[in-house]
Amino acid sequence: MMMVAGSAFVAKDLVLGYATGSVKQEDLIVPAAEQQGRHVTISGAKNILLMGIDPRPGQDPSEAIRSDSIIILHIPASHDQAYLVSIPRDTWVKIPKFDNGRKSYPGGHDKINGAFAVGGLGTTGKEQRKFGVTLLADTIKENWGVTFDAAAIIDFTGFQNVVNVLGGVDMYVDQEVKSVHIGHDAKGNTKVPYIQRDNGRGGTELIPIAGVTPQTYRVGFQHLEPWQALDYVRQRETLPNSDYDRQRHQQQFIKALFKQILSKDVLTDPGKLKKVLDVIGQSMTIDSGGIGLDDWIFAMKGISGENLLTIKTNNGTFYSSSENPGAEALDPTTLDLLAAIKGNTVQSFMQEHTNLISS
Template sequence: MAVGTTLMTLSGVALGGSAWLLHAATGEVTRQNLLGAAAAPAEQHRTITGAKNILLVGVDTRPNQDPSQLTRADSIILLHVPADHSRAYLVSLPRDSLVTIPAYDNGATPFRGGQNKINSAFAFGSRGLTGSAALSHGFELLALTVRDLTGITPDAGAIIDFQGFKQIVQVLGGVCMYVDETTTSIHVGHDTAGKPAAPYAINPDGTVNHRITGVTPNVYTKGQHCLDPAQALDFVRQRDLLANHDFDYGRQRHQQQFVKAVLAQVVSQGLDSPTKLPGLLSAVGRTMTVDDGGIPLADWAFAMHGVKPDAITTIKTNGGTFNSRTVPGVGSAEILSPTSLQLLRAVRDDTVAAFVAAHPTWVADSGPTSADH
């Protein structure tokens, strides 16, 4: 959403008029009712003014994925824009967070409700469905779960396919970002002949089973890197073999850093390039499925044109440290701390700036930028 609005609002001069640009950009975006019953009441007047909260859900669809497998939300992010629309805050909810998921009937496989990990809400909402129906019902149950947990009624929502980010990075010619901890890939490597090969056998639940003999995994060492599209997607998927052993918290942070790096590069390289910009608009559009909350995308774009890359703050729930508990029937789950719940109340009440000032260590460091090297 941040990448898309920046593209749509900063590039009018380059291509001869914002009206054409907005038409080109919004025409590529898939529109769909995602929020459903989690949206604000229909009779409520919807306007772009005031503080806004957008629920962003990242899904990581794989080539040749078994359609019978449940689709879980890989990343769950609340994008908070304060009332003055001058900046934005990204708050990631750990996908293993223990929550109460409400009962829900998707018309195919009803869910009776109960405690589970928050990423399961998307899976339970989409059970027995395929295509756009699976996306809309999965998102709706997740949004209802977030609403019950936080008291936040999302103003808009978007599903972002991380596979689509490969296309954006392809248009940019790669993305340069700071890798803040050495990360070993469990998905991509090469054999003794130099041919691509999987370095680890993976269990059905996505965890590592064992190392495959004769295959060397890709390793992203700590420091500045310029990643090609395949490397970028591989890096942001990793959570198992991180040097700091921070697992999902590390992956959360790396995905946030990746999105900010892409946005910074779009601004610095793509907006004034008549050859790159059309491809970027198309790639961004194909990456997102959007519920605009009844507010035209053009209004969203113009209202948030001031949110530049350096005005986006990423915040760590639980301060980026584990607060795990084994729950019968669920397994190891993350428990949101009282301070994390305070953060979510700050998102609801538009007091995030005050929370950040009181908890500076909860801000995720993006690391040095390419301009620092």
């Protein structure tokens, strides 16, 4: 019995060691110990800042990158549930002053997705990621008082490789979505279906290209091929609620991937699990906040795809900013939600606002 138990512990350590070793780790935010002057432990409620980027192929590495999606992952102290809360990328906010050593920013107002870009100005690579995420986290704290224990950057282009290894992703398409990026002509050739032009009002005008039918995703359970999954989570121009619908689809995509990675088909196949962990490591950059990744994995073992809830901000619709009509603001209920995240009372808040849970 002792020998069997010992083998089990060795196997666990090997798997955890490989999983944690395959993930790219960098300093993205000030560690929690420095922020709050206390010893960091895995106990208690946790907030993780997830930031999605979707850089263009061949983009100049020194060029400013705006965050494509901003998600707060809140985990209550019970560690038996998790909540994904998106901050609309066009939310008008106060960005605090910041100096990354290369460029200084005097502080001002902008859309929140500009915080990452401003923070990393004049830098590339690790520095760009570190300063960009730091200023984004500072901006969220400045406006709503929410602080973070860890952070991660998700490269949506890189995540296509995760879906490649999984052989596609199974998810529910909750509304008909037409692609503005991929279409097909009568001969089956892949072509761009629309010409996109700035309409002068902060939006995009779509001009259909004759003879090209856009790739369309129908309502219902779908098995999306890797290229389809990436295309699907990028769409917003043809959707009635624009970025809100895209936020929801990105949350659903992350949840679907999470469930598929934790399925027995992956966890019981060492070769497949190794490949999945490898490509996840290439597609994510993680700051564990001074807590070992093995501690994170162990503490969150009770969270599955079923109790990872995706939450709608602004009830899933555009809420105009009174300061800048071309931008957005957060409605009173969403402000209360962020206050609940700050005060670690999200579970009771959600019991009274079940309508905010995306189906």
